[in-house]
Amino acid sequence: MKVIKGSLKPSRLAVTGAAAASAVLFLSVPAFAHVTVQPEGAAAKGGYAVVDFKVPNERDNASTTRLEVSFPADHPLASVMPQPLDGWKVQVTKSKLDKPLTLHGKQIDEAVTKVTWTATGKGIEPGYFQKFPLSVGRLPENTDQLVFKALQTYSDNEVVRWIEPQKEGQEEPENPAPALQLTAAASGHHGSTAEDTSARSAAKETTAETSTDFSDTTARVLGIVGIVVGAAGVAYGVLAGRRRAPQA
Structure with missing residues (x-):
């Protein structure tokens, strides 16, 4: 049987493949x-x-x-x-x-x-x-x-x-x-420090609360004024109606 020089046995191929795989793994770590x-x-x-x-x-x-x-x-x-x-x-x-x-x-x-x-x-x-x-x-x-x-x-x-x-x-x-x-x-x-951050947060909260309180107060005042104006208008209408009523 003719032997081809340079051929590798299966065991040698396995060893070679394992070494190559190890080299790739080493490089990829x-x-x-x-x-x-x-x-x-x-x-x-x-x-x-x-x-x-x-x-x-x-x-x-x-x-x-x-x-x-x-x-x-x-x-x-x-x-x-x-x-x-x-x-x-x-x-x-x-x-x-x-x-x-x-x-x-x-x-x-x-x-x-x-x-x-x-x-x-x-x-x-x-x-x-x-x-x-x-x-x-x-x-x-x-x-x-x-x-x-x-x-x-x-x-x-x-x-x-x-x-x-x-x-x-x-x-x-x-x-x-x-x-x-x-x-x-x-x-x-x-x-900045923690104290600075807390102070800025407190200032923002105070400003927001002040703004909210102002808005609430303004709304209440406008509501009361509206009620007073409405009541005055009703009273005026009643009086005007009485004046225009024909004399018996």
Whole structure:
């Protein structure tokens, strides 16, 4: 029997096909999730905002036990307040500024440079994520984003450094740094607070109630005037009819 060189046995074809399929699957797998930062609402320039650092666990056999976030030195933030989280201890680190800031009419010579969360329990287990909220401000007005650096530590002592900035026109780096996008400053004032929002809402409600009360009062007055005019007209008609009646 003549053997054709270059032919493949069925088993070899199966192996080759499986390898090709694996390669396609590998190429189609999306990039792993990474540490990101997003505002709760808007992060307006010159204002204050609550931001969440979202940390997913990318490991199957280890938990995330520590998150360290470094703040940009070129745009220091004088006010940084963490929200308490069950199962986590938080530490806020401040440093002296080369150039003091002016905040609410007061000069500030130090700013927060780092916030560190350390798990007191199991941390972020495989298959879960955790949000780490911060109240920050006042946000700078001379930039469109704030770029942070985050170090994620696992229970097996592995450290993932999310510190690579995204460069315009280039692909996303392997370990991108979390970046907070800033929106345009609100007209007439720098940002807004919950108290401002409540005050504006109360003012609108008061205006609406005043307008409604005025409308109701006007309607009542017009109604009474109409009744009086109508009664006067009836009385006049009766009197006029009596005057015109023939004398007996």
